[in-house]
Amino acid sequence: MTHTLKIFIIGLIGAVTLSCAQEQRKLINGVSYVAARNPTDNSEVKHVLDVNANFAAVMPFGFIRSLDTPTIIHNTERQWFGETRAGATQYIKVLKENGIKVMVKPQIWIWRGEFTGFMKMKTEADWKTLEDSYRSFILEYAQMAAETGAEIFCIGTELEQFIVNRPDFWNGLIKEIKAIYSGKLTYAANWDEYKRVPFWNQLDYVGVDAYFPVSESKTPTVEEAKAGWQRWKEELASVSAAAGRPILFTEYGYRSTDFSGKEPWDSDHTKTTVNLDAQTNTTQALFESVWSESWFAGGFIWKWFTFDERIKGTEDSQFTPQNKPVEKIIQLQYAKQ
Incomplete structure (x- = not known):
């Protein structure tokens, strides 16, 4: 083999290796595609494409009456279309036709909005009932994820007490899911649970629902919020290294209201003061803090409604970035990858 040929082969191997590394490094720039009453269509997906998103989380729902009720109601005619198997399937079809990859992320809603992480049964019989009910719920959507070719499947969202109290169930459930679905798997842990x-x-x-507190200020500056990210970045890097897995923000985002960085998980609808700068600055700080980290795989902005034209935009104090200045921040960030 000549010296020139050796150099060519080494260079070719290096180029292939770099290309593979770049492909592996392609970030998940996602939106959390909210389940609605009606089917979705290309015009609604166009808004997802407009912000340069390459992924969407599709979220069918199950419902529980209270924190200690063991039965999950799901896939019924009384639910909104997007919350059902048929609706989620239709959403995935339209998203994928437009080149958007999908994470299927089944979620549970407890009456009156109780936090799912506190869900805990009082008796062994109720735990068994919950396990059977959750297995039925999650395996139905694992099967749907397999049938629709979804790239990622999320096995649960913010269920800390369920996991703490029933570890054997979860180990068995993961094996059952893998027998049905061969794509990538995650779990959406709360920011203080993961x-x-x-x-x-x-x-x-x-998987992390990334509502980390980053600032006590009414209107945090970008630099202030970035400083607030430092300790969380160290923690995330440590957990990623210990697990040997990249971090995926299964949810992230901030409300367009005062003190948006103080308790970012707070969805109290009585807080109606609009502060667009707070949302924009905290979101920019998140992007600058974590999006380039080697342990980071990407994330899904919370939340993205299909009926975009009806979003109040600059009059809205909730999480959605739609029709607000922060939408441009997301568009620019997502265009980088």
Whole structure:
């Protein structure tokens, strides 16, 4: 072999390696596609494409009456279309026809908005009922994810007490899911829960609903919010290294209201003061803090409604970035990858 040929082969191998690394590094720039009453269509997906998103989380729902009720009601005619199997399937079809990849993220809603992380049964019989009910719920959507070719499947969202109290169930459930679905797996842990999830090494991503507090200010500056991210970045990097898995923000985002960085998980609808700068600055700080980190796989902005033209935009104090200045920030960031 000549010296010139050796150099050519080494260069070719290097180029292929770099190309593979770049492909692996392509970030998930996602939106959380909210389930609606009606089917979606190309015009609604166009708004997702307009912000340069390459992924959408499709979120069918199950419902529970209270924190200690063991039965999950799901896929019924009384639910909104997008919350059902048929609706989620239709959403995925239209999204994928437009080149958007999908994470299927089944979620539970407890009456009056109780936090799912506190869901805990009082008796062994109720735990068994919950396990059977959750298995039925999640395996139905694992099957749907397999049938529709969804790229990622999320096995649960913010269910800390369920996981803490029933670890054997979750280990068995993951095996059952893998027998049905062959794509990537994650679990959406709350920001203060993810460090204690015991089964990350059985999944592909450490999933985090990233509502980390980053500022006490009414209107945080970008630099102030970035400073608030430092300790969380160190923690995220440590958990990622220990699990041997990248971090995926299964949800992230801030409200367009005062003190948006103080308790970012707060969805209290009585807080109606609009502060667009607070939302814009905290979102920009998040992008500048984590999006380029080697342990980071991407994230899904919370939340993206299909009926975009009806979003109040600059009059809205809730999470959605639609028709607000922060939408441009997301568009520019998502265009980089």
